[in-house]
Every structure is written in C-alpha cells, then in structure tokens.
Amino acid sequence: MGKNYEKLGDEIITRLGGEQNITKLFHCATRLRFQLADMSKAELEGIKKLPDVMGVVESVGGVQVIIGNDVASAYAAIVAKHKIENSSDGKKVEKADAAPEKNGIVSKILNVLSAILGPAIPLIMCSGLISALLIILTKCGLSTEGTTYTIISMVGNAALYFLPVLLAYTSAKKFGCDIMTSVFLGAIMISPTLIGLTEQGSFVSLFGLPVKTVNYSSTVIPIILTIWIFSYVEKLVVKIVPAAVKFVFKPLLSVIIMIPVMLCITGPIGSYCGDLLCKALTAINNVAPWSSVLIVGCLAPLLVLTGMHLALIPLVMSMFATAGYDNMLFVAFIGMNFSQFGVALACMLKTKNKNLRTLASSCAITAFLAGVTEPTLYGICVRMKKPLIATWIACIVNAIFCAIFSVRVYSFGAPSFFTMPIFLNPDGTMSNFYFAIAAAAITIVVSFVSTWVLGFDDSIYGEEAA
Structure with missing residues (x-):
C-alpha cells in the first residue's frame, strides 16, 4: 500500500501548531523545512513518532522534518490542502501575532544561506557533473578544438557563471x-x-x-x-x-x-x-593544506545533522572561482556519503528485523548511487545511536586519508558512485581520481566493520525478528 501523504501532512501540521503557526514551507532533497511563528507550539517529539518521519531537527530558525526520498510527494500533499506559503510564492508572510525570533545573528545568517543556496544546488551539481563528463569525453578522444567541446563546456560552466x-x-x-x-x-x-x-x-x-x-x-x-x-x-x-x-x-x-x-x-x-x-x-x-578537510571531515556528521553544511557553500564557490578546486567540503563528504552506504549495508545484512532490512536496503542504494545521506543518518544512525558512532569513525578516517594524499574535487558535486568523475583532474593526471576511489573504499569498509562490531538495537523498528 502506498503512503498516505495527505494524512501525514495533516498530522505534521497539527503537531506544528496548525496552519496559522506556519509562516513558510519549502523542501530540499529529503527534508520539509518549516518556519514557525511560535516554536513553543511545536510538538517535536510527537512528529518524531510518526511512522513515515525519519527525524526532526530544530535548527537555524525553523523545524526540519526528515521524510527521505518521498519528500516532494509529502510537500505537494501539504501545499495542496493547507493554506501555507510555499517556495513558489515570492510574497513574504508577516503575522501580527508572530513571536520575535530568539536566534542569534549566526543562526539567522545560516538560515538565510540555507534557504537561498539550497534550491540552486541541484543545478550547480548538474553543471559540475557535465564538466566532469567532458573530461571523460576528452580522454576518449573528443577534440578540444571542435564546437561539440565548446557547447558542452558552455553548459558545464553555465550554472556557476x-x-x-x-x-x-x-x-x-x-x-x-x-x-x-x-x-x-x-x-x-x-x-x-x-x-x-x-x-x-x-x-x-x-x-x-x-x-x-x-x-x-x-x-x-x-x-x-x-x-x-x-x-x-x-x-x-x-x-x-x-x-x-x-x-x-x-x-x-x-x-x-x-x-x-x-x-x-x-x-x-x-x-x-x-x-x-x-x-x-x-x-x-599554503600553510597547512591538510587542515581544512581534517576539520570539516571530523565535523561532517554534526554539520549534516544541524543542516549547517550549506553554510560552507560560499567558501566552496570561492575556491572553485579562484583555485579551480575544493579540498575541503566535498572531499570531507566522501566520508559522510559513503559511510552511510557502509552503515546501511551492515544493518541490512546483520539485522533480522524486516522493517530495518527494508529501510536499510533503500538507504544503501540512495547513499551509494546519489550521495543522499539523510535517510540513513536519521532513519538508522540517529535512531539506533551506535551506527552514528560508526559514521563518525569512518568520517575521521576518510579525513585523515584525504589530508595525507591531498585529495581534491574539480567539479561541483556531492560524492557518490555516479559523481566520481568530479575527482578527475582537468590536466589529465589520474592520481587524484585513484586516491578518491581509495578513500571511498576505505570509508565503506571502516563504516561497515564499525557498524557490525559495535552492533545495534533494532527493536525500535517495532517488529519481531524474522
């Protein structure tokens, strides 16, 4: 039976204090992002217990409800039934009874960056992947002097330009x-x-x-x-x-x-x-090129949990515009993204709980192929705790490896199986690409073994072992 998104939306809206308490709603790849007039009216624990909700984050001036890959369907069901300002409406809602925001200036800035940069990232990643594929085509014999190369290069640079x-x-x-x-x-x-x-x-x-x-x-x-x-x-x-x-x-x-x-x-x-x-x-x-990836890599799970990773995008943009590569965010996210595949794979193979096995198989595919981590992070790691420790271990190991071998990303994109060409150096050398593959493989092995050894309590998924 398919999920009842209308019912899910009704339950979420009710627990957030009703339509009148919601000033804005939009969504990213896996989360419904609500801005509320009065945070005290939100029943976050009640939302967490809903069967189709993977987690809830109170962060940077709002509430993020993690739905997973079906977030667009849940979003559509909510805006179709409820009178809430959505991301397609440019008019700002101002409520007379809205409580003043209590967040500090840093939280407000992060909230603004997240809302502004989030919708643009898929297109930027698309252009980055096209640039990466152009490198592959060049290696396969495509002439850099022809119009085909010029047109593809134009498309690859379009989003950033x-x-x-x-x-x-x-x-x-x-x-x-x-x-x-x-x-x-x-x-x-x-x-x-x-x-x-x-x-x-x-x-x-x-x-x-x-x-x-x-x-x-x-x-x-x-x-x-x-x-x-x-x-x-x-x-x-x-x-x-x-x-x-x-x-x-x-x-x-x-x-x-x-x-x-x-x-x-x-x-x-x-x-x-x-x-x-x-x-x-x-x-x-110039002084310590290893430090950036080491710091971000060790903090990667925390950045994603709080939704603060988008705040680093301006830094990455600056690096691409000047140096032509990123050796900080996306390199560190080799650990974040591929660790979620390793964690989900270990849970899928070790558990005897049908609910967890079904969830883990879906999460593993999403993390490995698309680099989308929230389903695993909130659906598995946060709920069972010990897999989150395994994630952190893998992220730290990846950060150390990438710092030692100076791994770089040359095209904008989140690391995944299909986006590995972003590690191809435009100068034609292959060493960086091979180191990136090694980092991904090490991350998967470390996260898998750590999850298996640490173990987990799958009883929270509400089904007797099969």
Missing part, C-alpha cells in the same frame, strides 16, 4: 521582494558590458559615483546583499508611487535606486568579503 541570476531568484523568495526585478538585477551583474569594464581599471564612473569594476559571475555574497537591500527599497517605493501608475513606475523607480546601490555599495562590499574569504582559504592551504 549565471549563479547571481539563480541566487537573485531564491533571494527574492527568501526576502519577500519582487522576483522579476531581482532576477533583472542579477542579470545586470553578469552583463558582458559590465564585465568588460574591468579592462578600464579598478574603478569607473556613474554620474561621478565610483563603480568598482568586478566580474560578478560565480559570486554569492554580492547578489544576496543586493536583494536584501532591495527588499527594503521596494517597501519604500510602494509607499511613494501612486497606485494608478504602480505597474510601470514601481519597477522603474526600484531599478533607478538599486543600480547605483548595487554597483557602488552592495556589489563591492560583497566582492571585498569574497576576496577576504579567498585570501583566508589561500593562506590556510
């Missing part, structure tokens, strides 16, 4: 401002004309105002800052422009105000921030 446009869209939805105007501003940032001004020096003039000449393609911070400011400018414009001419003059006045603000203030500030991040990462890599 047009990143300001993608993030303008998601930023507009997060900050509750006009989507089309936001996308227009993002497009201006990567205009070939604006990029071409970099040949005229560090600064040019706009009515006497200094405009820093920057290539904003592949950048993250400038467009997020710009749309954040635009969300306030738009409110001011709405008050100024008469309703009779708002259709035309609202976007006109908004753009007139935002162009100098974007080119003279928010863009340069974001660029300077990005430059500082790049310099910091370069300094770390």
